[in-house]
Amino acid sequence: MDKILVQNAGKFEGQKVKLNGWVYNSRRSGKIGFLLFRDGTGIIQCIIIKNDVGEELFDSFKTLTQESSISVVGEIVKNDRAPGGFELLLSSLEIHQLIEGYPITPKDHGTEFLMNHRHLWIRSKRQHAILRIRHEIIKATRDFFDSNDFTLVDTPIFTSNACEGTTTLFETEYFGESAYLSQSGQLYGEANAMAFGRQYNFGPTFRAEKSKTRRHLTEFWMVEPEIAYCELDENIEWAEKLITFIIDRVITNRKIELETLERKIEDLEKFRGEFPKISYTEAVEMLHKGGFDFEWGGDFGSPEETYIAEQFDKPVVVHRFPTAIKAFYMKRDPENEKVVLGMDVLAPEGYGEIIGGAQREDNLDFLLERIEHEKLPQEEFEWYLDLRRYGSVPHAGFGMGIERVVSWLCKLPHVRETIPYPRMIQTLRP
């Protein structure tokens, strides 16, 4: 007899199989019982008919409580009335642990309660679906870069300096000196790109900002491609292709999960392909037409960003920002010194910035000028400046926040549900 997984049940139609898992829910209607059984790959309904299985097994079924651990044996049969299309005609039941008082009942709960029980909440259908889509998005991201001749080159998490000198970092003691948890692997990514041509790094990122919004975590995952001999337009193209590839994969491989989340595939399909592109200056004009009192040179706040994204039904690329509001490493536009060759991708439906990137400044003197102007400690950047001393080339890259992409593609109200154990200003446990 085969030991199988719920997600493969359809392939075993007509066969007697065994499944190991947990009770999702159960109900009875007289002499017939319905057991929703989950094993981590899906949920299958088991049917227990008293007259077929006998009184002893039926009584045993009646004792089952939510999340008790069990193994079931039975025949897989097709039945359109069952969720998932297949069900299991139960013939034997082994109880490993009968439990009492599982805290998460199949009724309404508040976010605080659920977050305090996050270690259990991830068993629930909806959370499970989100995390499976997260996996698909991460897998697709890796597959995309791997199949486009990128090399994965990891970057350190302990760093000695602020990468951009802007955001607040988590400080930690490192054998007698201060170290900071990485807020981006980008500078190292640039070194890697000079060594490997096309590289990506993918790891956790830490920001100590006391942000309390639906878009922020203090610990999140970011993928950062960096490409040698690449300019802004090509950089944008890579971003478009990556997002399109991810959406295709999610649509193809995670239909059940999308359905659980009531995310319409037709909506996701619209997001693919080439994205509309506007310059910062054009975006400012757009804001003026929309009645915003906004001065050229300022950074977009949340309301501005949302308004711009709302004008499009696809992700929109905003490029060429004022130099003053962007990081020191962004290359100044040779055609307009006031702007840099940066680009942001704003997701539709109010999900905000999912990608931020730029062509990097490859001229040593300009870079030194910026470091001085921003009052950054030059000695900390000597290794980075070496990249401009020894074989400098045009190069570009971007960072994509995984949680924001998951949040958007799943159409969630908050990023905290996109990561198994979210770290936020007020959340450190479980």
Added chain:
RNA sequence: UCCGGUUUAGCUCAGUUGGUUAGAGCAGCGGACUGUUAAUCCGCGUGUCCGGGGUUCGAGUCCCUGAACCGGAGCCA
């Protein structure tokens, strides 16, 4: 950090102009039911009304204070 809001049963919430004994639904338990999808029907419980202080004959309700949480802003992916 700033602005706004919330805190009452295991969970989600209601609770009138301050009024005597604080409610409902769900979950749980027992029973009925051979196709349930958050099943339905009958029966059975539960309270530090967030903590502290005050006003009042009387406070879940009003005031002060503290805490926790939620949403937004800034910052960003």
